[in-house]
Amino acid sequence: xxxxxxxxxxxxxxxxxxxxxxxxxxxxxxxxxxxxxxxxxxxxxxxxxxxxxxxxxxxxxxxxxxxxxxxxxxxxxxxxxxxxxxxxxxxxxxxxxxxxxxxxxxxxxxxxxxxxxxxxxxxxxxxxxxxxxxxxxxxxxxxxxxxxxxxxxxxxxxxxxxxxxxxxxxxxxxxxxxxxxxxxxxxxxxxxxxxxxxxxxxxxxxxxxxxxxxxxxxxxxxxxxxxxxxxxxxxxxxxxxxxxxxxxxxxxxxxxxxxxxxxxxxxxxxxxxxxxxxxxxxxxxxxxxxxxxxxxxxxxxxxxxxxxxxxxxxxxxxxxxxxxxxxxxxxxxxxxxxxxxxxxxxxxxxxxxxxxxxxxxxxxxxxxxxxxxxxxxxxxx
Numbered sequence: 001x002x003x004x005x006x007x008x009x010x011x012x013x014x015x016x017x018x019x020x021x022x023x024x025x026x027x028x029x030x031x032x033x034x035x036x037x038x039x040x041x042x043x044x045x046x047x048x049x050x051x052x053x054x055x056x057x058x059x060x061x062x063x064x065x066x067x068x069x070x071x072x073x074x075x076x077x078x079x080x081x082x083x084x085x086x087x088x089x090x091x092x093x094x095x096x097x098x099x100x101x102x103x104x105x106x107x108x109x110x111x112x113x114x115x116x117x118x119x120x121x122x123x124x125x126x127x128x129x130x131x132x133x134x135x136x137x138x139x140x141x142x143x144x145x146x147x148x149x150x151x152x153x154x155x156x157x158x159x160x161x162x163x164x165x166x167x168x169x170x171x172x173x174x175x176x177x178x179x180x181x182x183x184x185x186x187x188x189x190x191x192x193x194x195x196x197x198x199x200x201x202x203x204x205x206x207x208x209x210x211x212x213x214x215x216x217x218x219x220x221x222x223x224x225x226x227x228x229x230x231x232x233x234x235x236x237x238x239x240x241x242x243x244x245x246x247x248x249x250x251x252x253x254x255x256x257x258x259x260x261x262x263x264x265x266x267x268x269x270x271x272x273x274x275x276x277x278x279x280x281x282x283x284x285x286x287x288x289x290x291x292x293x294x295x296x297x298x299x300x301x302x303x304x305x306x307x308x309x310x311x312x313x314x315x316x317x318x319x320x321x322x323x324x325x326x327x328x329x330x331x332x333x334x335x336x337x338x339x340x341x342x343x344x345x346x347x348x349x350x351x352x353x354x355x356x357x358x359x360x361x362x363x364x365x366x367x368x369x370x371x372x373x374x375x376x377x378x379x380x381x
């Protein structure tokens with residue numbers, strides 16, 4: 001018996017925002033902010049904000065555009081956030097379930113399955129629109145899955161690889177033979193579009209992966225996984241259900257800085273520290289994983305890496321495979337999709353899994369907040 005990835009599905013949001021559009025909105029906000037705080041800036045009591053540029057964004061990240069679920073609010077310099085209407089739970093399908101359902105249906109169609117064939121659904125991502133009931137259970141209901149289990153899990157940008165490991169464990173534990181793992185991300189809802197260092201990073205998307213236990217393998221066999229976590233506050237979002245209690249204890253209004261360039265209730269990171277600390281550790285985890293399986297890095301034919309930053313992808317590839325490594329080994333989608341958190345390695349796999357021969361070895365690797373790093377070793381059937 002083998003456990004294999006037999007298909008994937010991709011839901012792409014209806015709108016796209018170019019760097020140029022994003023920068024135009026951001027720079028309008030900067031001019032308004034600096035004018036509003038002119039006296040404090042002139043007195044040296046407040047630092048002025050700097051303009052951004054499309055060239056700067058592409059140079060530091062490799063990003064050229066991103067897909068979003070809502071565009072007008074993001075580009076309005078007086079709003080700078082997606083404006084998404086509330087849907088009555090139980091009467092209307094939630095927006096995350098709708099996105100995930102579309103990706104899952106595509107993956108099921110590709111695998112020749114229906115919702116009734118599934119034994120489980122895991123939704124693994126960075127941010128959830130609610131605490132409960134689980135988005136996974138809502139999708140279970142709408143896809144027509146009968147019985148089985150569904151749950152949500154969060155390991156930030158590493159959720160896909162950690163999710164795959166949970167699926168394999170569930171299958172080996174006898175909980176099912178056909179399980180879907182979904183990564184649904186509305187990253188724009190937790191992104192601070194007023195922060196010059198990170199306003200361009202994220203996009204929205206949904207992916208679905210079908211994993212099956214098979215007598216006759218097909219697709220990509222999952223050999224094993226390696227997971228790693230280490231506590232760090234260099235990437236964080238402290239929004240949470242204790243906020244009300246904490247603001248009551250502090251005797252302040254809730255979220256007084258939510259419209260400022262820096263707030264810990266939206267995405268916040270120390271990008272330079274993340275680059276210096278995460279890249280070497282990701283390379284170490286992948287290399288150790290290969291060594292534990294007696295595989296030389298030269299045997300790797302494909303690396304589907306988390307699309308956090310083009311420079312990070314390039315450094316990890318060269319560190320693991322060698323300084324002269326063929327860049328086609330680690331294909332990218334970051335220029336079109338930006339960073340889509342947990343979904344990004346699955347998008348890369350979905351777009352770039354052709355051209356491999358039976359027996360070829362590959363790695364899917366994700367990394368992000370926590371810190372968290374997941375490496376999944378795959379073999380083309």
